[in-house]
Amino acid sequence: MGAFHSVHQEDNYEALATRTGFSPEQIRNLHRRFKHLSKNEDKLRREHFTVVSDLELNPIQSQIIEAFFDERNFQDSGRGTVTEISFQQFLIVMSCFLPTDPCLTAEERENVRQRKLRFLFNMYDTDDDGKITVEEYRHVVQVLISQSDNLDKEEAKEIADAAMLEVASLNVVHMAPDEFYEGITFEHFVKIWTGIEIETKMHVRFSHLETPNICK
Structure with a gap:
């Protein structure tokens, strides 16, 4: 029974490797991490995080x-949030951080x-309405810059407001004259990131998980 379970799990790891881009070895290590965080559930x-x-x-x-x-x-076209995963x-x-x-x-x-x-956009679009509003964008920017010891809360708010206005001005260029600016759509968000190499900025080093990767 144990051997059968092990073979079945290895097959599952292979399927997950194809879907996510992790190697089977990385998946085994992440599974151990998952079980540790969940207290073997x-x-x-x-709360586990x-x-x-x-x-x-x-x-x-x-x-x-x-x-x-x-x-x-x-990756299944779902909407809303869940209480457990x-x-x-x-x-x-x-895998978004690979x-x-x-x-x-x-x-x-x-x-x-x-x-x-899209993952980053979803983090900003907290109410899931397909747009990043002034309030949503301002909140994230303000939280990030408020960590500086050289700024007080009011200065952080002013910088966040200025950042939002700059983003809005970039988007207005791409809008029709009769459109009303309600927030940043995903299409506009992609244009904002044009020329910025997100691939190197949004990743986690899996130093204890990595296996050699050789292009063939």
Whole structure:
């Protein structure tokens, strides 16, 4: 029975590797991490993330944690949030932070870029209405810059407001004269990131998980 379970799990790891881009070895290591965080349960809940030391000092800790429970990030066209996630869902969200494989074709690299940008967009679009509002964007910017010891809250707010106005001005260029500016759509968000190499900015080093990757 144990041997059968082991073979079945290895087959599952291979399937998850194809879907996520992780190697089977990385998936085995992440599964052990998942079981450790969940206290050997089959599901992870928000409170389990409070022990992740890498997140403790992150100014957008709450947004990152919420991303793991956002159904938009599960690659199944879901909407809304859930209270707990399976290992497969955990792995799919984690794969958003994988460094981009240099062996990918130009089309595959663009698909990875679009997925990373969509993930970031979802983190800003907290009410899931398809737009990043002034309030949503301002909140994230303000949280990030308020960590500076050289700024007080009012200065942080002023910088956040200025950042929002700059983004709005970029988007207005792409709008028709009769359109009303209600917020940043995903299409506008992608244009904002034009020329910025998201592939190198949005990744996690899986130093203890990595296996050699050789292009063939």
